[in-house]
Amino acid sequence: MNFDISIIEQYGPLILSGLPMVLFISFVSAVFGFLIGLLAVFLRGRNKVLKTIVNGYIDLIRGTPVYVQLIFFYLGLPGLFPGFNPPEVLSCIIVFSINSGAYLSEILRAGVEGIDRGQIEAARALGVSKSDIARHIIFPLALRNVLPAVMNEFITLTKETSIVSVIGVADMMYRYNNVSASTYSTFEPLLVIFIAYYILNVILSQIGRFIERKLSYA
Template structure:
């Protein structure tokens, strides 16, 4: 079948109208996932109970596809829990935040383990509180150590949002399906989605490298 540029000219704006949905889910889930990932690092060290819960959570979310998690959360849990009926956007944010948090937990933990223990011991000897040690020593250095891996996780998260149309979210893939059913064209509308995701994640990668350079030690 011949390439038809007129389809792109006519429908590209409709397809891109789904981009704000992708950005909203990605940004909110990334923020919540970072908080979850950071919290699990400290909860893991709290006691044996919290360590077991965190490890079980990480094991489940890293051991199953995000698509299955989304379908299970949106369609499966309402049938199991009476009165549980989250909206599409809430379901997406919760699932992607939990999924991202599970991966970020391991990434941030590696960053924390890479901090010189002498700094923490010196701060304790000077009477610095545990809260201030975490806020001023552990967290800043941990994020500096793992920033490239964190940015890669954010990029992965953005790409994974392409499955949200499975529960009716009107993202770019949802718009692509609409155009495809109207024009019977597959390649042209999909090309718009393909290029948009590539450019968006290329920009994220450039931002990550810029921030990484700024945070490097002199």
């Protein structure tokens, strides 16, 4: 095999132009996934019926590949409901948000269960309302406990978005397919994506460590 640096020089910027789409889908899905995770933790503690529903949702999502979930949502559901035709990017955001929410709900639940109950009881003894306890005690302490796991989930999410090209979203892999088809080269375009994802996730890991250090001194 002959390594051709000119392919990287010529097509590298084109491939990397798909990176903003990766970041957009990852960030928006992470935000909604976090909210879904919080909602799942809240609903779990309401009653047995809601707990059963939430547990079923978590088991279903964690028991199936995200690739299958995306294809099922984008191609499977329109086959069952002909009027259901969501745009490609919106489909990705919905699927990744639901997927991430299932994993984050377990992470956040572990964080809540790891809180020292003495602090909560002390707040109750002082007459602090339940909403203030949740907002000012439970949520900050739980987030501090699980921040590394939350950042790891976000990093995992950015890597999982590499499958969105299968439904036509113009990310880096989508542009790789176009470049590979026109140049008949696979290694050089893939090397660009390989390095881009690696650098991106190293940066995200450093950001996570920085936030963790800030919280540890807060």
